[in-house]
Amino acid sequence: MEQLEYKSRVLAGLTEEKEHGMANVKLVVMYPRPKDIDAFEKIYQNEHVPLAVEKLEGKTKIVATKILASPQGTPPFYRIAEIYFRSMADLEKCAASDDGKEALAHAVMISSGGPPIFLVAEEETSTFAHTAGASV
Numbered sequence: 001m002e003q004l005e006y007k008s009r010v011l012a013g014l015t016e017e018k019e020h021g022m023a024n025v026k027l028v029v030m031y032p033r034p035k036d037i038d039a040f041e042k043i044y045q046n047e048h049v050p051l052a053v054e055k056l057e058g059k060t061k062i063v064a065t066k067i068l069a070s071p072q073g074t075p076p077f078y079r080i081a082e083i084y085f086r087s088m089a090d091l092e093k094c095a096a097s098d099d100g101k102e103a104l105a106h107a108v109m110i111s112s113g114g115p116p117i118f119l120v121a122e123e124e125t126s127t128f129a130h131t132a133g134a135s136v
């Protein structure tokens with residue numbers, strides 16, 4: 001009987017978590033348009049990304065976005081990196097560590113278009129199923 005009650009509590013907890021969802025905590029790094037895009041890309045891909053992968057402890061995912069265009073003209077930002085963590089505590093621990101400080105300092109060093117903007121954000125995601133006949 002105790003095992004059944006335990007399973008019921010666990011299932012209730014999973015249902016509650018699913019209903020409320022869990023927001024993803026992330027560090028967002030927005031790089032201004034570099035003076036020399038080719039030089040920036042070379043350093044970003046060959047040095048910075050491997051450094052971030054190695055040094056940013058506690059990360060669960062990295063999403064790197066390259067900005068292609070804007071209807072308002074030349075975009076002010078060239079790249080946006082999102083580094084996901086399980087919790088705010090994990091993000092803060094990473095940022096306070098020597099390895100985290102090294103990775104953040106490297107981001108500043110390679111940003112030739114001006115200092116990058118660092119943001120801490122909480123992501124909420126809504127996913128929609130594609131409906132037959134709907135235009136994409």
